[in-house]
Amino acid sequence: xxxxxxxxxxxxxxxxxxxxxxxxxxxxxxxxxxxxxxxxxxxxxxxxxxxxxxxxxxxxxxxxxxxxxxxxxxxxxxxxxxxxxxxxxxxxxxxxxxxxxxxxxxxxxxxxxxxxxxxxxxxxxxxxxxxxxxxxxxxxxxxxxxxxxxxxxxxxxxxxxxxxxxxxxxxxxxxxxxxxxxxxxxxxxxxxxxxxxxxxxxxxxxxxxxxxxxxxxxxxxxxxxxxxxxxxxxxxxxxxxxxxxxxxxxxxxxxxxxxxxxxxxxxxxxxxxxxxxxxxxxxxxxxxxxxxxxxxxxxxxxxxxxxxxxxxxxxxxxxxxxxxxxxxxxxxxxxxxxxxxxxxxxxxxxxxxxxxxxxxxxxxxxxxxxxxxxxxxxxxxxxxxxxxxxxxxxxxxxxxxxxxxxxxxxxxxxxxxxxxxxxxxxxxxxxxxxxxxx
Amino acid sequence: xxxxxxxxxxxxxxxxxxxxxxxxxxxxxxxxxxxxxxxxxxxxxxxxxxxxxxxxxxxxxxxxxxxxxxxxxxxxxxxxxxxxxxxxxxxxxxxxxxxxxxxxxxxxxxxxxxxxxxxxxxxxxxxxxxxxxxxxxxxxxxxxxxxxxxxxxxxxxxxxxxxxxxxxxxxxxxxxxxxxxxxxxxxxxxxxxxxxxxxxxxxxxxxxxxxxxxxxxxxxxxxxxxxxxxxxxxxxxxxxxxxxxxxxxxxxxxxxxxxxxxxxxxxxxxxxxxxxxxxxxxxxxxxxxxxxxxxxxxxxxxxxxxxxxxxxxxxxxxxxxxxxxxxxxxxxxxxxxxxxxxxxxxxxxxxxxxxxxxxxxxxxxxxxxxxxxxxxxxxxxxxxxxxxxxxxxxxxxxxxxxxxxxxxxxxxxxxxxxxxxxxxxxxxxxxxxxxxxxxxxxxx
Numbered sequence: 001x002x003x004x005x006x007x008x009x010x011x012x013x014x015x016x017x018x019x020x021x022x023x024x025x026x027x028x029x030x031x032x033x034x035x036x037x038x039x040x041x042x043x044x045x046x047x048x049x050x051x052x053x054x055x056x057x058x059x060x061x062x063x064x065x066x067x068x069x070x071x072x073x074x075x076x077x078x079x080x081x082x083x084x085x086x087x088x089x090x091x092x093x094x095x096x097x098x099x100x101x102x103x104x105x106x107x108x109x110x111x112x113x114x115x116x117x118x119x120x121x122x123x124x125x126x127x128x129x130x131x132x133x134x135x136x137x138x139x140x141x142x143x144x145x146x147x148x149x150x151x152x153x154x155x156x157x158x159x160x161x162x163x164x165x166x167x168x169x170x171x172x173x174x175x176x177x178x179x180x181x182x183x184x185x186x187x188x189x190x191x192x193x194x195x196x197x198x199x200x201x202x203x204x205x206x207x208x209x210x211x212x213x214x215x216x217x218x219x220x221x222x223x224x225x226x227x228x229x230x231x232x233x234x235x236x237x238x239x240x241x242x243x244x245x246x247x248x249x250x251x252x253x254x255x256x257x258x259x260x261x262x263x264x265x266x267x268x269x270x271x272x273x274x275x276x277x278x279x280x281x282x283x284x285x286x287x288x289x290x291x292x293x294x295x296x297x298x299x300x301x302x303x304x305x306x307x308x309x310x311x312x313x314x315x316x317x318x319x320x321x322x323x324x325x326x327x328x329x330x331x332x333x334x335x336x337x338x339x340x341x342x343x344x345x346x347x348x349x350x351x352x353x354x355x356x357x358x359x360x361x362x363x364x365x366x367x368x369x370x371x372x373x374x375x376x377x378x379x380x381x382x383x384x385x386x387x388x389x390x391x392x393x394x395x396x397x398x399x400x401x402x403x404x405x406x407x408x409x410x411x412x413x414x415x416x417x418x419x420x421x422x423x424x425x426x427x428x429x430x431x432x433x434x435x436x437x438x
Numbered sequence: 439x440x441x442x443x444x445x446x447x448x449x450x451x452x453x454x455x456x457x458x459x460x461x462x463x464x465x466x467x468x469x470x471x472x473x474x475x476x477x478x479x480x481x482x483x484x485x486x487x488x489x490x491x492x493x494x495x496x497x498x499x500x501x502x503x504x505x506x507x508x509x510x511x512x513x514x515x516x517x518x519x520x521x522x523x524x525x526x527x528x529x530x531x532x533x534x535x536x537x538x539x540x541x542x543x544x545x546x547x548x549x550x551x552x553x554x555x556x557x558x559x560x561x562x563x564x565x566x567x568x569x570x571x572x573x574x575x576x577x578x579x580x581x582x583x584x585x586x587x588x589x590x591x592x593x594x595x596x597x598x599x600x601x602x603x604x605x606x607x608x609x610x611x612x613x614x615x616x617x618x619x620x621x622x623x624x625x626x627x628x629x630x631x632x633x634x635x636x637x638x639x640x641x642x643x644x645x646x647x648x649x650x651x652x653x654x655x656x657x658x659x660x661x662x663x664x665x666x667x668x669x670x671x672x673x674x675x676x677x678x679x680x681x682x683x684x685x686x687x688x689x690x691x692x693x694x695x696x697x698x699x700x701x702x703x704x705x706x707x708x709x710x711x712x713x714x715x716x717x718x719x720x721x722x723x724x725x726x727x728x729x730x731x732x733x734x735x736x737x738x739x740x741x742x743x744x745x746x747x748x749x750x751x752x753x754x755x756x757x758x759x760x761x762x763x764x765x766x767x768x769x770x771x772x773x774x775x776x777x778x779x780x781x782x783x784x785x786x787x788x789x790x791x792x793x794x795x796x797x798x799x800x801x802x803x804x805x806x807x808x809x810x811x812x813x814x815x816x817x818x819x820x821x822x823x824x825x826x827x828x829x830x831x832x833x834x835x836x837x838x839x840x841x842x843x844x845x846x847x848x849x850x851x852x853x854x855x856x857x858x859x860x861x862x863x864x865x866x867x868x869x870x871x872x873x874x875x876x877x878x879x880x881x882x
Contacts, residue, residue, distance in 0.1 A: 079519060079520075079521045080518075080519035080520070080521070081519070082517075082518040082519050082522060082815075083518075083519065083521055083522070364863075367863055367866060368866070371866055371867055371870045374870050374874070375869075375870045375873055375874075377874075378870065378873045378874040378877050379873065379877055380877065396867075396870075397867065400866065400867055404860070404863060404864065407860065407863065408860055411856075412852035412853050412855070412856035413852040413856075415852075415855065415856045415859045415860065416847075416848070416851075416852045416855030416856055416859060417848070417852075418859075419847075419855070419859040419862075420844055420847060420848055420855075423807055423844060423847075424844060426811050426815070426840070427811070427837070427840070429815070430811070430814055430815055430818050433815070433818045433819060434818045434821065
């Protein structure tokens with residue numbers, strides 16, 4: 001019985017957001033941001049505000065429509081079947097492509113500790129093993145995966161809390177005074193730094209997607225989305241600022257492991273050699289946690305779309321625990337094929353192309369969702385007070401600008417080929433519509 | 439309905455609307471840039487012509503099934519919903535504003551070659567271009583009848599050089615000019631693709647007759663015929679005249695030429711008549727531009743009118759004057775084009791304007807891409823009332839036309855495509871605002 005399945009509570013939902021948002025990026029970003037000096041930190045604040053605005057839109061939409069599929073459900077509701085299909089199609093592919101990328105990164109971290117993993121075959125087999133391990137966990141139900149997600153998210157927050165809070169006792173103001181943006185105007189420094197930090201918030205919609213698996217979804221999902229996003233934004237700012245304060249700018253800008261450099265300056269020299277391993281394990285755990293979280297989502301959007309006759313029907317069946325098994329397993333098969341494909345040098349190139357296109361197809365749902373609430377107010381589907389109308393419009397505009405900025409920042413090739421990729425899905429749309437029953 | 443008394447466009451007016459907007463300013467210059475490919479360029483023309491023909495077939499079928507004002511907008515909206523309809527309408531409209539500016543600038547530069555003493559300076563040329571836009575906006579404000587007459591006359595004049603080349607020039611072809619077949623430094627396949635991409639843009643506008651459908655007599659019959667007849671006529675004339683020019687003028691001369699058609703005419707009629715022939719072709723090119731301006735303006739009024747009737751453009755665009763002309767759209771568009779023309783008087787902007795034109799062409803392809811599959815999407819949604827066999831033709835045509843559009847969009851390059859896609863998404867808040875304006879009173 002679907003009603004008896006154990007559901008995810010607020011903490012699991014928060015862990016899903018934080019765990020999916022914080023992947024591997026943060027471990028490198030302080031080094032690439034330091035060249036923009038103080039604007040590197042300001043860009044976190046700016047993009048953080050944009051991401052929180054988007055989180056608010058997701059939260060408000062989910063409060064009214066706690067429907068499985070999240071951004072897909074909102075887009076379909078606001079713009080109709082075709083746009084809904086495009087969002088579902090693009091999002092689904094983006095999820096399993098980025099999961100494949102995450103697990104590849106995880107294995108490359110692991111290879112530092114366990115050298116045999118740098119062999120392509122062993123490495124790929126390990127990556128495949130990780131994928132199917134998390135697939136099995138997820139097949140046991142969202143509650144099991146959610147419990148694991150809490151554990152992994154807590155683990156990945158250890159170094160971030162350590163540096164983001166503990167690190168402030170080791171900050172020297174001189175380092176901040178030396179932070180000077182190099183030969184750029186404040187505006188272009190912010191724009192360039194923002195282009196890097198924007199993408200660190202991808203995943204804030206995570207809690208809105210498995211709405212069927214969350215207790216009291218109309219309350220818990222909005223809360224988890226907003227709390228999770230705020231937590232990420234706050235820690236991003238704290239950690240980046242702390243690392244910049246601990247490590248002198250000239251060292252940091254050429255650093256290959258900024259967190260290692262920061263922690264080594266915080267602990268007694270005897271621990272020095274261990275710091276590297278501690279951070280690598282943390283990064284590894286961070287990637288694995290995000291892998292688990294994205295696998296939890298990979299079947300949800302196709303499931304929702306299949307229920308609306310916009311995806312092949314098989315994706316719409318769920319087992320006794322409420323897990324859409326077909327979608328889960330077929331997505332993992334695709335990831336596996338992808339992982340094997342990356343073993344061949346020619347296919348690696350194509351993998352990279354698809355991987356960057358997936359950035360675009362994940363941003364399109366953000367753009368559509370950002371103004372969906374206002375559109376639904378206009379259509380009379382959402383009734384709110386005049387004051388709330390005004391706040392909705394302001395929030396929607398901030399969220400829209402953030403999403404558009406992110407899209408512009410993803411690069412020319414990504415945008416053009418991402419769009420063509422979405423257009424190329426039209427024949428699939430007609431095929432699916434044709435085969436559906438009335 | 440007062441509609442029945444309104445003067446309407448017949449078959450020839452509709453056909454000349456297609457020919458008039460497709461044959462603009464570019465074709466008289468194109469043989470010079472195509473000289474870089476040699477004989478294989480003709481195959482490129484054939485390929486892009488086929489693409490255009492498939493698209494024309496799509497539009498022709500759509501206009502027979504849904505003779506609705508707005509053409510591509512109406513079809514896309516019907517197949518994909520309001521948002522895509524709005525994206526198509528706004529892309530098309532903005533593309534039109536840019537095209538008008540581009541054509542008027544080309545026209546005034548032809549004009550300046552006739553009277554260099556008056557139009558030598560860029561600012562003077564841009565004023566001349568603005569005068570043309572304003573004058574033809576005036577014609578359009580008088581209603582559809584004078585527009586149709588003007589269109590027939592200008593189309594007849596503009597095809598004279600093409601017909602002359604196609605039927606007379608063909609006898610003066612020197613086959614040696616076609617060897618080597620591929621003079622570009624690309625491989626055969628790449629050269630063919632590049633030539634097809636360059637030439638495809640000169641077929642844009644084949645959808646023109648579908649847009650003002652409420653101004654066409656018996657639209658369900660006239661528009662499909664005019665679309666197919668007009669487009670295939672242009673394809674044949676382009677192919678034949680491009681072959682003739684290439685065959686008559688030696689490649690190295692052609693590549694350097696600023697007026698390839700005049701050069702070819704001079705080779706045919708001899709040096710003593712060469713000056714007159716050159717003058718005549720320049721005049722034809724000017725008339726061609728004026729006709730294209732006239733045709734584009736008609737569409738530029740009708741497209742927002744159609745969207746405004748559906749509540750997706752501001753209501754004011756649906757207003758018509760006593761001649762039935764959608765004056766708000768016409769005047770807004772004319773002002774926008776004049777503004778662009780004025781800005782291009784500065785050399786910095788003139789450089790960027792080329793980019794803007796390419797972005798506009800990309801938006802045109804975006805519109806075509808949705809239109810090409812609109813019929814099949816509508817049929818699938820309504821398939822209980824469609825016989826199985828009826829799917830075959832629109833599917834085959836749609837696949838060819840759609841693939842062509844996607845391929846051409848990929849070929850415009852990342853920089854252009856990037857700007858085009860961002861433009862499309864930037865219109866999203868405007869769409870929401872339109873819905874807010876048109877739906878809110880009812881909801882309250």
